[in-house]
Amino acid sequence: MSPSGGIRDEPIEVLGKWWLPETPDHKVNGVLTFTEEDGARLQLNDALRPNAEVVWDDTQPDGTRVGHVTSQSLQHAGTYPRIVGRADNESYTLEDCFRTRLRGSLGLGDAAETVHVNAVLRGIEFEADEAFEFTSATVSLTQLTAWSGINGITVEHHRVAPGANDSPTPFVTVTASTVPTLEVPFDGGSVRLLHRMSASPQIPNVMTITQQARVQVSFDGEELRPLPDFVARVNDVQDLVTIATGTTAAKHHFQLTHPDTGGPPADYFVRWNNRATTDTYLHSTEMLFTLADLGTDGLAAWLKTATTFQSELRRITATKYQPSMFLEDRATNLMAALDSLTRHGKKKPGNFGPRITAAIHEVGEPFLTLIGGDDAGWTEHAKQRRNDLAHHNVGVLETSSSSVQLTREMYWLTVLLLLRRAGAPAAVFDKIGRSSEFTFLAEQHAAQRAAAPPS
Template sequence: MGTEARLDLAHEWAGHWWLPEEPDRTLEGTLRYDPDDGLRLSLTGGFDDRVRVPLGNGWVGVMNESKSWPAVLGLAEGTAITLLDCHATNTEWRGIGFGEPHEQTIRSPAAFVGVHLHDDGQEVFTESLVSVEHLALWADASARPDDEPSVVVDGTSVTLSRDHPDAVAVRFRPGGPFPLGTALEHAKAVQDLVSLATHRACALLSVRLRTTPEQPEAAAYFQRTVRGGAGAADLRSALFTCRDIPFEEIVVKWWQVRQRFTAAANMVLGLRYAPAHYVETRLLTAVGAAEVMHRALDLDEKHMPKHEFNELRDMLLEHAPQEHRAWLKEKIRNDVTLQERLLALADLPDAAAIQRLVPDAELWARTTTRARNDLTHTGQTPQQSLDELIAVVSVTSAVVVLNLLQQLGVPGERQRKLVEDHPEFQRTAGEAKAHLT
């Protein structure tokens, strides 16, 4: 199943289907998975999804709503299949009143092929195997095929599994049984790491699981946010690979960085996973990523020591008219400004890399702050041209990425080389020089 259980390929299973609480009542039907459309089960007949309410005196009312089912089970050519969190999108009835369904279409966000579950919270899996687009490139697949580096993170064994150079996956083995949610979280962590490292949106290709080492693999199917397939990647487009930072080191660091900087990483990667069509939306996302990155760094976020600020505030309040004191107390803040946050972020990565990326950091921070404030307060950015806004988004995103690389331990020499040689960083530096100096 390993090479066939691909999330980027369409699949179809014809078989029999039933509800876990009604195992003796089976229906014929076909399950189809499409990478763009997700999972759709077409049944001959159907399950009663009407919600009935007793009205008294033997009368029963039918509510204007539908049931959903935690799971629908199936058997196709001897293979167990589970559909989770199911609901009917179309039901055709044989007659009126309380007749039986004639045909039914059921939608599900996730399916398992190879195992039966009753809900997505069952802790029945012992191992998951995740494959991501361009994983082999990042893993430096030129290494020996029998080289499978491994490390333990938070009690989970994480291994780079090499069946052969073209089939590289990351295997997770926690200390005990785990549910679907854990497997999907592990998959997302690998996807984010490879997307950050290769500097492109990388799609999940497969998520395979085992309940026991002796059992065959079960494959998870779900509609992906990232489609991938945007062309071949090469080492020149990667920010770093396992050749720069060994697998055992980068996995540990990524788990730490991702836990601490989840919001910033999600936002800056979101610009690649689901790029917005409007520069204003991209601006708010990039600046938001910078703000939450700065907050997560736990830097000094106060203009002055707390006791000095309290003394100053009390003095101002004492001399303010009584009717304005509540307003004044609300307005006086000791937090740093967005401009100060941006400048602080520019001070953390390699200095030479930042200087080349954004020669005039003061102007970048000032322009970014003005654009963000105008946009959030008025919905417009009249003081900046479109080229300036594009440069602000590119530079701000690049500064957040460099800070993530800094936290991951990417050396300053590598940061400088990226800014000098990487096509996208070169383009960003050119935009900054043209519009932000």
């Protein structure tokens, strides 16, 4: 990938030699492919496991040898925790792989197979039993550059009078400067927002300058840590940007640093579930709130809160990342998150209804305005919906406008509750309350309330 990165991970299609780390002398030719939509696949023109691992020879009394293939050996032959390879002068490590198709006779020297690959690491070759650990991770997120407000490009348009071209006259002056790194600590490490710039090769009539904000996660002491530790911290930032922008802040250009690379970071490719649905640049005025509204201290507080309520946060944002999620599944995720959030830190949490009312008042504005101040009515409606979902009552699969509206309101109650507990400044809540999305929801709530029959 180019230094500037893109908003999509590049597709891969490389021909190389591939082998299992434990049998380095048995190398197989094959093509590795990867796309964001389909993930990674390895097409091999021979069996990846040597015949000796699949066929066991027994020597008979007369000296003849008979080969045996068992169901256990066939199952073992198609499971590959790790595959390594070399293609286009690059080292590769393929993680968590398994065979999806076999052609020919396994164990007899004429087999070919197709292998599903869950993750691709380009730039380093791991040993068979080496832990999949790193010292830092750096990733780009859709809309992060706009949300963060990190900008090193200024443009000055000069007024040029007609006919004033007798001598060179500036028309546009573009200044591109790097922006200092913003570092935000969390317990045991730090998140950095890096500013990266690149320029396309200059040709006579076009030159493009690109800038990008990237998230870098590292832990104290630069010690090796498992990949999930880094992904969890990246997800905390990703969830925040997704909430703040109202669009999926998809990961791309994911890189991992390891002491053995001895050069640039290794590129990590995986089929992320939460992929961006649009590449359209979102202006900061279209966002619910920005980093400038939240502040650096607010970002640090968010990271701490996200660690405490990580499971709840993932449930909440899952309803944003999965557009095809059924309405009842959205409601169930949000109800579970709300239930857990309102139980936190309480030895005797009490009943669901009073906890919801308390959560509404903990959030305060702008949620009270959204529901017209009717905390008791909203609590009763939410409690009934929860009971319907829990007991599979009639209407649990209802997709009426009322059910859709309630689910959207539940989303905002949980989000605002997390932001309150993170100590987000008043500017964040003020901007959310004045946003077009929140205003629309308030209008819909009022209209549905006015149309509802008297209780």
